[in-house]
Amino acid sequence: MKHDDYLCNWKRLKMKKLYIETYGCQMNVADSEVVASILKNDGYIPCSDPKEADLILINTCSIRKNAELRVIARGKQLQALKKNKHSLKVGVIGCMAERLNEDLFEKLKGIDLLAGPDSYRNLPELLKKTSNNVKASDILLSTTETYEDIDPEHYQTGNITAFVSIMRGCNNFCSYCVVPYTRGRERSRPVQSILREIEQLNQQGFKEITLLGQNVNSYKIEDANTKYSFPTLLENIAKRYSQMRLRFATSHPKDLSEDLVKTMATFPNICNSIHLPVQSGSNHVLKAMNRRYTAEEYLTKIELLRKHMPDITISTDIITGFCGETKEDHQQTIAMMRKADYYYSYMFKYSQREGTAAAKLSDDVSDEIKGLRLQEIINLQQELSLKHNQRDIGKTYEVLVEGFSKRSAKQMFGRTEQNKVVVFDALNIEPGSYVNVIVENCSTATLKGKLISGFRAV
Ligand code: 5AD
Ligand code: SF4
Secondary structure, eight states, rough: OOOOHHHHHHHHHHHHEEEEESSSHHHHHOOOOOOOOOOTTTTTEEEEGGGOOOOOOOEOOOSHEEEEEEHHEEEEEEEHGGOOOTOEEEEEEEEHHHTTTTTHHSSTTTEEEEEEOOOOGGHHHHHHHHHHOOOOOEOOOSSOOOOTTOOOOOSSSSTTTTEEEEOOOOOOOOOOOOOHHHHHHHHOHHHHHHHHHHHHHHHHHOOEEEEEEEEGGOOOOEEESEEEEEHHHHHHHHTTTSSSSEEEOOOOOOGGGGGHHHHHOOOOOOOOEEEOOOBBBBBBHHHHHTOOHHHHHHHHHHHHHHHTTOOOOEEEEEEEEEETOEEEHHHHHHHHHHHHHSSEEEEEEOOOOOTGGGGSOOOOOOHHHHHHHHHHHHHHHHHHHHHHHHHTTTTTTEEEEEEEOSSTTEEEEEEEEEOOEEEEOOOOOOOOOOEEEEEEEOOOOOEEEEEEEEEOOO
């Protein structure tokens, strides 16, 4: 064994084990990687089994009541592991820690610490406090924290694709949404810091980057030397890393500019795929939601995207049963889904959140009606997704290979730039290669294809 390897293994043996369980959005996945990096410097390495861990952190989501209930139930199971390992520490971090604060010490009596989304640098200090069995908490929000000097430990998304967080927080105050309260004001991460992280990912062989922010397209940096909007940042990255695929999420329709659409269309490595949450197809509901666009304005943006990128896939978020939503409003959402022709949707029943503007409105659509409307929306989305995939039969796509299919060891899978999953027979293609695949068959969620040429190993 080489001396360096020996030292490295020795160091690893001395390190404590950290298990992070992540709930909620992609931003939370990226945040867990920031947390893993901060705690690595404090002597922890990530592990995948909570039973092995010396420290368990639950990175939480507050967006819907059910998400919170699930975390409380899981928190009870995880804190019970302390019975067999008295030195184990358990913490709750992220949006629920921010929203519920010390109430969480009541709901989960076995937890030791709480940290909100802007307090992760303070985790080592909080942990020190817990060593005397004192409960520790920090939920202070910041107007400037972007963790710009932290190099996240990309341990969750494999070694082909990675998330890179470029901004934090939200200033939009959609009336239903808890995010501006749990994550604070919008702030953008400095360009140099973003480029440094992407360069490292490039050197490590990653092939696809998803730029993340609650409101990614309102990214803005303006100081004496630099002036960057989201399209200029995207262009800069696309030119420097022309061999990498670029995606981004989540975009607010009101901030989707013609500039951004043209940038997407100009650079072949910016994927022709966008997540553009509509929430509702009814103008009166959109107004009550404080979305700041009308259904007509939203559709104009869709037309613009399709004019410049005819093969783009568009996905969305839909909330059904918002306060005051009538049968007609619901039908307008159904009509919107058909007009926008979504490839994929995340569909939710409205869940009233304390402290939001909508919590002052009457949550007057019954759970039964919400359920029926949700089912109708889900059924329609399945029909639209299937039609989308059927239209691809006979077409050839370049696929970035991600690994072996879970169903069969003889099949591999990857994604098209439209973010569609393709499964094909193959045994020995290096993940991270690009292959050409002709689509022969499909289901609602997957394309099934045949390899038609050798591959471009990048
Ligand atoms: N109830 C239901 N869905 C919600 N979302 C946000 N807040 C709520 C809520 N109170 C959905 C929106 C958002 C997605 C991340 O979660 O569709 O785009
Ligand atoms: Fe959930 Fe929103 Fe927090 Fe993400 S930012 S974890 S979606 S509440």
